[in-house]
Amino acid sequence: MRFSIVTLFPEFFDSPLSCGLLSRAREKGLVHFTFINPRDYSTDRHHHVDDRPYGGGPGMVMCVDPVRRALDTIPDQVRILLLSPKGRPLTQTLAKELAKEQELVLVCGRYEGIDARLEELCTVEAVSVGDFVLNGGESGALCLIEAVSRLVPDFMGKNESADEESFSSGLLEYPHYTRPEEYEGIPVPQVLASGHHEHIARWRHQKSLEITLACRPDLLSEAALSQEDMRYLQSLDRLKLGRNLYVALVHFPVENKSGEIITTSLTNLDLHDIARVSCTYELGGYYVCTPVHDQQILAQTLVNHWRTGLGSTANPDRRAALEQVHVVSLLDDAITDIKARTGRYPKVVATSAKTGTGTFTQVKGCLEHGPVLVVLGTGHGLGPEIMVRADILLRPIRFMDSYNHLSVRSAASIMVDRLVGDVG
Ligand SMILES: C[S@@+](CC[C@H](N)C(=O)[O-])C[C@H]1O[C@@H](n2cnc3c(N)ncnc32)[C@H](O)[C@@H]1O
Structure with a gap:
């Protein structure tokens, strides 16, 4: 070369x-x-x-x-x-x-x-x-x-090989140890001294998976993973940032197309679909905010049908999703509830199809430090009183394009995936 x-x-x-x-x-x-x-x-x-x-x-x-x-x-x-x-x-x-x-x-x-x-x-x-x-x-x-x-043939010599190094299989490399067998009370993992080649190879591969998941989860989207690798990754109790993420769907105060403040009606689709997103991504919870008493009863009736009624046995997966739902009157009730559950007030992230400059990276950063409540509006969007109080005003999903009319449940899915989704 x-x-x-x-x-x-x-x-x-x-x-x-x-x-x-x-x-x-x-x-x-x-x-x-x-x-x-x-x-x-x-x-x-x-x-x-x-x-x-x-x-x-x-x-x-x-x-x-x-x-x-x-x-x-x-x-x-x-x-x-x-x-x-x-x-x-x-x-x-x-x-x-x-x-x-x-x-x-x-x-x-x-x-x-x-x-x-x-x-x-x-x-x-x-x-x-x-x-x-x-x-x-x-x-x-x-x-x-x-x-x-170092990838040129014979560069490494026969005892050194690029085959097992970081990135060669799309994963980061497993950790290495050398003598002494114990240092400052920390022993070398027992399996490495066992002489059992198969066990050593499995341990090393699992460590590669763990380290990649912890340090560079983005690499996993390109890595060739076997079914066994997938099962191993699922078994790992990794830090699930989703647990810090909460979603609120606000029916008041929201705007109508003339910019007036109104209260919108609940929809069954939003109730179910955002609950399913919340469950799939293992979020902290999903708050449906409506101050209208009848609407609260309707929401609770629907939720109860799936949680404890006939729906719970007919479709246990749906029960798990609807267990994520909390019906509250106002956004403030959701904030108070999160404080009661976690001991901390959440960072409030308002969303809009029209305005906002906060980035997903910024919100991801907040998730590492405590609860975050992403607030979605119904009708023509959140009322100004929620927008001005928010800690972050997230920019629209397609912030460089003028057409930005997603359903609120689509927007919720995209936002949640950008914040806590697996890559690829
Ligand atoms: C001082 S840098 C010029 C940076 C340039 N004004 C800019 O802001 O992109 C001088 C040279 O360093 C090299 N260079 C600087 N950063 C680099 C990087 N991250 N990767 C590859 N080459 C880099 C490039 O050849 C570049 O022309």
Whole structure:
């Protein structure tokens, strides 16, 4: 594998490429490095490679011409990667893909980056090493070189293998231990000293699942999981954030289409469907808020039919869902009830199809610290008195589009899934 590195600072690579496995791989001829300095391709008398940015602002920009000339020396079929914060994230999957190439060109930007016309004139693939800004592409290129090189056959030696490492199977790796067998009273897990290969392999795989679930649950959506893996994941008593999440469906005060404050009627569909969402995602509870006495009786009658009446034996799944429902008069009653149950007042998150700037990430953050009550309106939306009192005004589900007319039960499902759903 040959890496051709386009950089203004070739000396940056001296030490990292001269130690450890990379240096051994160079000696064995498994990896080769060539450095191309755009300064050598500058036609300017002083070999300038940068200039001030058009439009003003701080810093300098790398000129397109020296970089383009440098890239003109590269054969057509070779993939050219441009290290850039806006690029495709560098993942193990990308590293595996790149390890199949014979040669890669890595273009390292400096200053404010390279004149944008480079990407119009040359076929380059932008690659990012993370959502942060480095001084230059060189340290990102080193990450890429390490990740790709160790997948080159024979790089690791026969005792070291990339097969079992983090991400190789879509999971994070299990923990490792070495001597002493006990340290500060903490013993090495017994199974690892048992010599029983099958038990050790099962323990390691289960630890991988546990660690991935705890640290990077997003990876599980792409991992190839067996039925047994699924059962194991379900058996884990993980921190269920859903328990901190409560939903309230408000029938008063809400607006009608003229903006007047009204009380809406209960609907059986909303009662059932949001209760089912609440049960599926193991939420703390679902409050149906209506100040109208008849409507409260109606709601309670429906709930009781499924909880304790004929419905409870005909459809026990529905009973479980309707057990999530609390019929209360006003939103304040829901808030008081959550305080009584949890000892804490919930963060109140108002929702709207028209307005709001709070993000789902912000609400997720609140869920880690205590109860959160997501308040959904009926009619044409929550009345202003609820909106102004809320701790967070969540932005509409499709905040970049103008048509945003979801039923409240669809909105509830989407919001709950974004907040506490499994990924994928
Ligand atoms: C100071 S940065 C320029 C950042 C640029 N002004 C911006 O805000 O996106 C200089 C160079 O470092 C490299 N770089 C910085 N952060 C990176 C990242 N997260 N991944 C890959 N390359 C990065 C790029 O080559 C970039 O052109």
